[in-house]
Amino acid sequence: MSVQPRTDERVFLVVVDESPEMPNALRYACRRAKRTGGRVAMLYVMEPPEGQQWGAVVELMREEARQQAELVVARHADVAVSLTGQPPATYIREGKSRDELIKLLSEDKSISVLVLGSASGVEGPGPLVTAFTGKLGGQLRIPLTIVPGALTEAEIDAIS
Incomplete structure (x- = not known):
């Protein structure tokens, strides 16, 4: 179940995934939201199932992916509640993360800041x-905040 933000609130959107840097982005967004009287929003994007020729199998794969997405979102939502109250x-969507993120930002004008975590490895900051x-x-019609994945919780707390 999604709680929609009020239009006068500052909304910090975090793209939720299983990357090691994502918890830093979530922590930063939560702390900023709490300090500014705002709210956190989370977007999880599921990859579309492959194998379009097997309709029933594809639907089963889609349902399993949705259940997994709901578990991941619920786990991170609990963190958000503990940090913001x-x-x-x-938002749970299916497609390419980049495309669904752009769509959500155009649909939901209450979102005011996008917060992404940046990977600290040699493979680059992330897609x-x-x-x-x-x-x-x-x-982007809103500011983008990039939170380095190598920061500690104490460092995030100090800057947020």
């Missing part, structure tokens, strides 16, 4: 950070 708005600091950056 209020439930986050949640969304790379996309939105590059060619797709011009499609």
Whole structure:
């Protein structure tokens, strides 16, 4: 169940996934929301199932992916509640993360800040950070905050 934010609140959107840097982005967003009287929103994007020729199998795969998505979102929503005292708005969608994120930002005008975690490994900052600091950056209508994945909780608390 999703709690929709009020239009006068500052809403910090975090893209929820299983990456090691995502909890840093969530912690930062939660702390900023609490300090500014805002709210956290979370977007989880499921990959579409492959194998379109087997309709029943694809539907089963989609249902299992949805159940997994709901578990992941619920786990992170609990963290958001513990840090902010209020439930986050949640969105679960199917498609490509980048495309669904752009769609959500155009649909929900209450979202005021996008918060992404940046990977600290040699493979680069991650696909969304790379996309939105590059060619797709011009499609954002809101500020983008990038939280380094290597920060400790104490360091995040100090800057948020």
